[in-house]
Amino acid sequence: MQPITELVLASHNAGKLKELQAMLGKDIRVRPVSDFSAIEPEETGLSFIENAILKARHAARVSGLPALADDSGLAVAALGGAPGIYSARYADGQGDAANNAKLLAALQGLPDAERDAQFVCTLALLRHAEDPLPILCEGLWHGRILHAPRGEQGFGYDPLFWVPERDCSSAELPAAEKNRISHRAKAMEILRRRLGIA
Numbered sequence: 001m002q003p004i005t006e007l008v009l010a011s012h013n014a015g016k017l018k019e020l021q022a023m024l025g026k027d028i029r030v031r032p033v034s035d036f037s038a039i040e041p042e043e044t045g046l047s048f049i050e051n052a053i054l055k056a057r058h059a060a061r062v063s064g065l066p067a068l069a070d071d072s073g074l075a076v077a078a079l080g081g082a083p084g085i086y087s088a089r090y091a092d093g094q095g096d097a098a099n100n101a102k103l104l105a106a107l108q109g110l111p112d113a114e115r116d117a118q119f120v121c122t123l124a125l126l127r128h129a130e131d132p133l134p135i136l137c138e139g140l141w142h143g144r145i146l147h148a149p150r151g152e153q154g155f156g157y158d159p160l161f162w163v164p165e166r167d168c169s170s171a172e173l174p175a176a177e178k179n180r181i182s183h184r185a186k187a188m189e190i191l192r193r194r195l196g197i198a
C-alpha cells in the first residue's frame with residue numbers, strides 16, 4: 001500500500017478534530033474537511049461504522065484526498081445503549097449542554113451500580129471516494145455516568161463520564177492523558193498499526 005502522507009479529517013466537531021490532530025499530526029499532514037466544504041452529510045446509517053464510512057466518503061469526494069472519519073458516541077447500559085449513534089442529536093440538535101442535561105434526567109435516581117456506560121469510537125479511512133476496502137477501526141472505553149458534571153476539559157459528554165481507572169471524570173483528565181486511554185486513542189492505535197506508523 002502506498003504510504004499516506006496527507007489526509008482530510010471528515011469532522012466538523014472542534015473537540016474531536018483537536019484530539020485526532022494531536023494523535024496523527026506528527027506523522028501525517030491533516031486538514032479539516034471544512035477547508036473544502038461546509039456541507040455536513042446526513043448521518044443516515046444505522047451503525048457507527050456506516051456513518052463513519054459515509055462521512056469519510058463525502059470528505060474524500062470534496063477534497064480529492066484520502067479521508068478519515070470518526071463516528072462516535074456514548075452507549076448507556078440502563079438506556080439499552082442509547083443515545084448511541086444518536087449521541088450528537090440526543091437533545092434534537094441543541095448541543096452538548098442540552099444532551100448532558102437530558103442524559104442526567106434520563107438516569108435520575110439510578111444508583112452508581114446501574115450507571116455503566118461506554119464510549120464508542122469507530123474510524124473509517126478511505127483512500128479515495130470509491131475505495132472498495134476502507135480501513136475500519138474501533139475502540140471502546142468503559143466508565144459510568146456521574147450524577148452531576150465535573151471538569152472543564154474535553155467536549156461532549158466528558159463532564160458526565162467517570163473514568164474508573166483514573167478516579168476522575170474524563171473532563172478532568174489532561175488532554176494528553178485522555179488521548180492515551182480513550183475510545184478514540186484505542187481506535188487510533190489500531191489505525192496506526194494498519195498504516196504502519198505505530
Ligand SMILES: O=c1nc[nH]c2c1ncn2[C@H]1C[C@H](O)[C@@H](COP(=O)(O)OP(=O)(O)OP(=O)(O)O)O1
Nearest residue numbers: 011012013070071072073074087088155156157158
Ligand atoms: O471523547 C468524547 N468525549 C465526549 N463526548 C464524545 C466523545 N466522543 C464522542 N462524543 C460524543 C459527542 C457527540 O455527542 C457524539 C459524537 O457524534 P458524531 O456524529 O460522531 O460527531 P459530531 O456530530 O459531533 O461531529 P462529526 O460527525 O462532524 O465528526 O458523541
Ligand SMILES: [Mg+2]
Nearest residue numbers: 013043071088
Ligand atoms: Mg455527526
